[in-house]
Amino acid sequence: MRDVALAPPAAVSPLTGGLADSVFDAAARTPARPVLARRSAADPEVWEEVSAEGLRDEVVALARGFVASGISPGHRVALMARTRYEWTVLCYALWAVGAEIVPVYPTSSRDQVEWILRDSGCVGVVVEDEATVMTVGSVCAGLEGLRHVWQLDAGAVRQLTAAGESVPVTTVESLRRIVLPDSTAAILYTSGTSGRPLGCALSHENLASPCDTLLAGWGHTVAPAGRRPAVLAFLPFSHVYGLMIQGLCLRGGVLMGHEPDMSEAALTSALRTFRPTYLYAxxxxxxxxxxxxxxxxxxxxxxxxxxxxxxxxxxxxxxxxxxxxxxxxxxxxxxxxxxxxxxxxxxxxxxxxxxxxxxxxxxxxxxxxxxxxxxxxxxxxxxxxxxxxxxxxxxxxxxxxxxxxxxxxxxxxxxxxxxxxxxxxxxxxxxxxxxxxxxxxxxxxxxxxxxxxxxxxxxxxxxxxxxxxxxxxKDVIVTTSGKSVSPALLEQRLRMHPLVHQAVVVGDNRPCVGALITLDPEFLAHWRARLALQGDVPSREAREENALREEMGRAVAAANSAVSRAESIRVFRVLPRAFDQAGGLLTPSMKLRRDSIVDHWSAEIEAMYQARAPIPRYSPPSVLSWDDADDVFRQTR
Structure with missing residues (x-):
C-alpha cells in the first residue's frame, strides 16, 4: 500500500451548526450583498439579483411553511427538480428546520423514484412540473409514509409560504439552533450503474468540509482581484458535484445563477448574459x-x-x-x-x-x-x-x-x-x-x-x-489471454475525436479488446456536408461509408497510442443510435450502465468478434494497419 504525507489542514473554522447557518450569517454580515441571481420573467436576457437578506427571508418563509405542514427534524423530503432558483431556497429551508433532503433526478424512471422514496422513507417530495408529479403519483399508493407532494409549477412556494404565516419566526430559529454538524443533511443515491442505487447519508460537516477547505485555499481564484466572483450553476443539484457547487457559492459569498436547461442553446445564452468568472463543469x-x-x-x-x-x-x-x-x-x-x-x-x-x-x-x-x-x-x-x-x-x-x-x-x-x-x-x-x-x-x-x-x-x-x-x-476487463484492461483511458481518448459521442470498451472473456461507438449527430452532419461527394446515391453512400470507416480507424488509432498492444482496441462497431436513459443504458447522472449495454448490444458484439480475422502483425498504433475483416463497421443513419 502506498501513502503520501500531505500538507496540514488550511485554516478552516470548525463547523458549529448546520449548513443553513451560512444563509443567516451572510444576511447578518452583509445583508445587501447579492448572493443569487435568476433570469427575469420579463426579459430572459436580464438576471435579477437576490440579496443575502432577501434569501434569508425567503428561506424563513418556506421553513415556516414546512413546519406548518408537519415537517420536523429528521424527516426526509425529496427534491425532484432541475437546477433552478427554488431548489436552493427549498433546500436551505429544509435544513433550517433540521430536515434531511433527498435529491432525485427529475429524469428518473418510475421504478427508480419508487425505490428512492421507499428506501429513504420520505414523508414529502417537491416536484417540478406535471411530468414529474405524474411519475410520483404513479407510485404514491405503495408509499404509506409519503404525506406531501408539492409541485413547483403549480404554486408550491406560494402555498407553503401562505401555510406558514401562523408559525412564529422564533420556531424556525429554535429548530435551526439544534442542528449539529454531525446531523444528517442529505441522502444522496449512487448512480446505480450496477444493481440498486444506495443511499449515502451525508452530515452537515461532510458537505461543508470540502467546501470550506476549497474556499480557504482556492477561494481567491474564483475571480480576479477587484472583480465580483460569479458562478453559473447548471449541473444537477441531484448529484453531489452540483450540491457542492451550491455549498461553495453560499458559504463563500459567490454570486450564483441558476440555469435549469442544459441544452447547448440555453447554456450558450446563460454564459453570454450571466458572464461567470469561474466555470464548474x-x-x-x-x-x-x-x-x-x-x-x-x-x-x-x-x-x-x-x-x-x-x-x-x-x-x-x-x-x-x-x-x-x-x-x-x-x-x-x-x-x-x-x-x-x-x-x-x-x-x-x-x-x-x-x-x-x-x-x-x-x-x-x-x-x-x-x-x-x-x-x-x-x-x-x-x-x-x-x-x-x-x-x-x-x-x-x-x-x-x-x-x-x-x-x-x-x-x-x-x-x-x-x-x-x-x-x-x-x-x-x-x-x-x-x-x-x-x-x-x-x-x-x-x-x-x-x-x-x-x-x-x-x-x-x-x-x-x-x-x-x-x-x-468493477469495470476492469479481462481478456482470454489474462490481460487486465481498464477501459476508462481508451474511452476518454475515443471521445476526443469530434465524430465520437459515446464509447464503451468491451472484451471480457474475449480474445482482444473491442469498442462500441456512437456518433455525434451534429458533427456527423457537418462532416458529411464537408465531404461533398458527387455521383449517384449508391456510389456516394459507399464512398461515404468508406470515408467514415477510415475516420473511425484514425480515432481508434489515436486511442490505442496511449496503451500497449495487448490493451489496444482491435475490433470496433459504430452503433446506429446513442445510449440513453429511456433504454436503460444510462443512469440519471448520464453514466454508462455497462452490463446493460453489453446485454442490449450482445448480438452486435458477437457479430463483431465472429467477423474478426486473426490479428495481423502488430503495427504502431499511429499506423493502425488492419485487414478489412478485422474490424466490423456499421454506418449510422
Missing amino acids: VPSVFEKIYKNALRTAQQAGRGGLFERAAQTAREFAAALERQRLGRGSGPGLDLRMQHAVFERTVYRRLRAALGGRVTRATSGGSPLNRDLSLFYDGIGIHVHDGYGLTETGGGVTMQPLGREKSGTVGRALPGTDVRVADDGEILVSGPSVFQGYVGDEAATRAVLDNGWLATGDLGHLDSDGYLTITGRK
Whole structure:
C-alpha cells in the first residue's frame, strides 16, 4: 500500500451548526450583498439579483411553511427538480428546520423514484412540473409514509409560504439552533450503474468540509482581484458535484445563477448574459465546447487555422507546466510569438463564448483528458481537474496552485488522506467521508474500514503525491489471454475525436479488446456536408461509408497510442443510435450502465468478434494497419 504525507489542514473554522447557518450569517454580515441571481420573467436576457437578506427571508418563509405542514427534524423530503432558483431556497429551508433532503433526478424512471422514496422513507417530495408529479403519483399508493407532494409549477412556494404565516419566526430559529454538524443533511443515491442505487447519508460537516477547505485555499481564484466572483450553476443539484457547487457559492459569498436547461442553446445564452468568472463543469461539457469551436471554424473555412491554434495552445501550456514543476525553462521565443498571434485571432474569441470573464474552471465527475486540459490552459482558462465521489461529500483532491499538473486530479485536500492499496484501489480518509449507506449495514461495512473508505476507483500516486485516476475496479476487463484492461483511458481518448459521442470498451472473456461507438449527430452532419461527394446515391453512400470507416480507424488509432498492444482496441462497431436513459443504458447522472449495454448490444458484439480475422502483425498504433475483416463497421443513419 502506498501513502503520501500531505500538507496540514488550511485554516478552516470548525463547523458549529448546520449548513443553513451560512444563509443567516451572510444576511447578518452583509445583508445587501447579492448572493443569487435568476433570469427575469420579463426579459430572459436580464438576471435579477437576490440579496443575502432577501434569501434569508425567503428561506424563513418556506421553513415556516414546512413546519406548518408537519415537517420536523429528521424527516426526509425529496427534491425532484432541475437546477433552478427554488431548489436552493427549498433546500436551505429544509435544513433550517433540521430536515434531511433527498435529491432525485427529475429524469428518473418510475421504478427508480419508487425505490428512492421507499428506501429513504420520505414523508414529502417537491416536484417540478406535471411530468414529474405524474411519475410520483404513479407510485404514491405503495408509499404509506409519503404525506406531501408539492409541485413547483403549480404554486408550491406560494402555498407553503401562505401555510406558514401562523408559525412564529422564533420556531424556525429554535429548530435551526439544534442542528449539529454531525446531523444528517442529505441522502444522496449512487448512480446505480450496477444493481440498486444506495443511499449515502451525508452530515452537515461532510458537505461543508470540502467546501470550506476549497474556499480557504482556492477561494481567491474564483475571480480576479477587484472583480465580483460569479458562478453559473447548471449541473444537477441531484448529484453531489452540483450540491457542492451550491455549498461553495453560499458559504463563500459567490454570486450564483441558476440555469435549469442544459441544452447547448440555453447554456450558450446563460454564459453570454450571466458572464461567470469561474466555470464548474464535467468533461463532456469541456469536450462539447471544444468540438463546437472546431466545427464552427471548419464551417467558416478556418479549420486548419483552429487546429494549428489548438496545437500551439497545448504546446504552450505543456511548456509552462514543465517550467512551474521545475522541469524546463518555459515556452521558447518562437512558441511565445505564435501563441501571441493566436491570442489575438483565436483564443480571446473562444473565451468570449464563455462570457469573456472565465479564466479558471474546475472539471469533475470523471477525469479530464490531458490534451484537453492543456488546450484550455493554453487559451487562457486553467481547468483544475479534481476528484471526489458521493461517499465523500464531493471533493477529495485539487490541483495545488502554481504546481498544477494536467492529466492528474491533483493532490489530496488539506485534512484528507489518500492511499492507494496494493491492488490499485484508492482509499480515502477525512472529515468528508460519509456516515454510511441508509438501511444497508453490510454494504457500509464493505467499503468502510476504521475510517478509511474503499472508493472502488483505481489509480496511482506519483512521487509528488499527485493522483491519477485509471478507472473503476468493477469495470476492469479481462481478456482470454489474462490481460487486465481498464477501459476508462481508451474511452476518454475515443471521445476526443469530434465524430465520437459515446464509447464503451468491451472484451471480457474475449480474445482482444473491442469498442462500441456512437456518433455525434451534429458533427456527423457537418462532416458529411464537408465531404461533398458527387455521383449517384449508391456510389456516394459507399464512398461515404468508406470515408467514415477510415475516420473511425484514425480515432481508434489515436486511442490505442496511449496503451500497449495487448490493451489496444482491435475490433470496433459504430452503433446506429446513442445510449440513453429511456433504454436503460444510462443512469440519471448520464453514466454508462455497462452490463446493460453489453446485454442490449450482445448480438452486435458477437457479430463483431465472429467477423474478426486473426490479428495481423502488430503495427504502431499511429499506423493502425488492419485487414478489412478485422474490424466490423456499421454506418449510422
